[in-house]
Amino acid sequence: MSHLNLLVGGPTSGWPEQLTAGKVSGDWIGVDRGTLRLLKMGITPLVAIGDFDSLSADELHQVKTAVSDIRQAIPEKDETDTELAVTVALKEFQYDRLDIYGATGGRLDHFLANLWLVLKPRYRDFAPQIRFIDQTNTITFFLPGDYTIKKEADKKYLAFIPLEKVDGLTLVDEKYTLDHENVPYPISYASNEFVGETGQFSFESGLLAVIQSKD
Amino acid sequence: MSHLNLLVGGPTSGWPEQLTAGKVSGDWIGVDRGTLRLLKMGITPLVAIGDFDSLSADELHQVKTAVSDIRQAIPEKDETDTELAVTVALKEFQYDRLDIYGATGGRLDHFLANLWLVLKPRYRDFAPQIRFIDQTNTITFFLPGDYTIKKEADKKYLAFIPLEKVDGLTLVDEKYTLDHENVPYPISYASNEFVGETGQFSFESGLLAVIQSKD
Known part of the structure; x- marks a missing residue:
């Protein structure tokens, strides 16, 4: 890399x-x-x-x-x-x-x-x-797929942010979960958190930003 | 008011x-x-x-x-x-x-x-x-229509920011103009400027943010 x-x-x-x-x-x-x-x-x-x-x-x-x-x-x-x-x-x-x-x-x-x-x-x-x-923030971007991401040691919060219409957003093992949510317009699902050291999520269409942040 | x-x-x-x-x-x-x-x-x-x-x-x-x-x-x-x-x-x-x-x-x-x-x-x-x-910023929001806005005395830059699909965006008398532009996804048209003390613009659908800012 x-x-x-x-x-x-x-x-x-x-x-x-x-x-x-x-x-x-x-x-x-x-x-x-x-x-x-x-x-x-x-x-x-x-x-x-x-x-x-x-x-x-x-x-x-x-x-x-x-x-x-x-x-x-x-x-x-x-x-x-x-x-x-x-x-x-x-x-x-x-x-x-x-x-x-x-x-x-x-x-x-x-x-x-x-x-x-x-x-x-x-x-x-x-x-x-x-x-x-x-x-206070790290922003990453994801195309449709199934992902497991790692918690950054110095960050507390985790946000899932459809930057446009996103279909089938599923948050598997985070503090707040979602099950095949269809998101019609940009939303910042803020203040979520990792439960362990990794977080799994998936979605079917659109572009998603993920922000890890701290106060 | x-x-x-x-x-x-x-x-x-x-x-x-x-x-x-x-x-x-x-x-x-x-x-x-x-x-x-x-x-x-x-x-x-x-x-x-x-x-x-x-x-x-x-x-x-x-x-x-x-x-x-x-x-x-x-x-x-x-x-x-x-x-x-x-x-x-x-x-x-x-x-x-x-x-x-x-x-x-x-x-x-x-x-x-x-x-x-x-x-x-x-x-x-x-x-x-x-x-x-x-x-450094003032953010305002507009629904479709025809508008004339005033320059804030302490701001230099003017940005037109479709927060979603916006049709027919027209910037009439700004430094950089647009003529019935159809904007398919969120864009920040940054670093525009007022030419005089006011700026005229219009659009036909969608939701538009306008930011006045300074360095």
Whole structure:
């Protein structure tokens, strides 16, 4: 399993501890201000993505000096920076997994654009490879199937979140169970919990997010 | 126009300045830890909602002594605390508008449950009366129609966010326009801007969120 990390430009206050402490291993891509933040942590990203129009001339110079592969999303293709990063990471570089940091906190229009990226037909198949990580949440995505997931040691709550119409949602062994529930529109089944160290669930159609979180 | 404020239990770091400064006028409802935070600010809410199981015995005593009207959501009705608060505010007390604070930051399963409340059939008609306010975002909701909205002085960005399939989305005079766009699934059209002091838009079906935000 090879994995790549992506840092987008959300507030550093939302970062998980291990990122603030510089303890996230692996290669990086930076988006916009995320690139500058990586450089400041002594990390040179493989690729920098963005128009960098929020950076000063000095900051832009730093980015251009340090990073050899700089790219811009094509607005005409209705593509966001994060989407281009997903394409580069999972399609071009063919990493198995992409962990996205810096996507929460601050502007909610950005968060929702990032969260819903997996609903777009051209990214849908990549959903299971994408993970969002912040201080209190880990978001993963699932296509129809039967799954057993592991509890993260530092998280308490478990949420099942149909991002669209989902049929046959079954929560087998969680604190609150469901039996072939047909969910007609997005719902966040929040505040569920693992009973043991794993949780089993299945569904027949649609796209499901799972969030493990703590207070 | 009468309005009621609702404080739910998200982290205080997400509160807008005017709330931290105690300068939000009007009556209040508190949900769970939100109730305790209101009392600490010298505000006695009309109603306190929640099971308060995250409060200490002392804190619970404070709430019970101060607030005469305490209620609990009915999990069997698949009702969340915030949903009960919306029912009390807009249906029972018939306020014209409900401003919700404390719903962002921290746990994303809670945020999404709150954001999507308006998609539930029994809350859908209340959508235009509900507003979420935090440090960097104001979220409002619209049912199909033709609208002109005003720019908030401290906000820079404007986002149009179909929460479900939306037909005929037209952005008339914003920085980026759309002409009768049919949106098949949730999308966050982020980082748009007002050109002047108002913005005109319309759509024919579905439910639309609009977010004004700043960096």
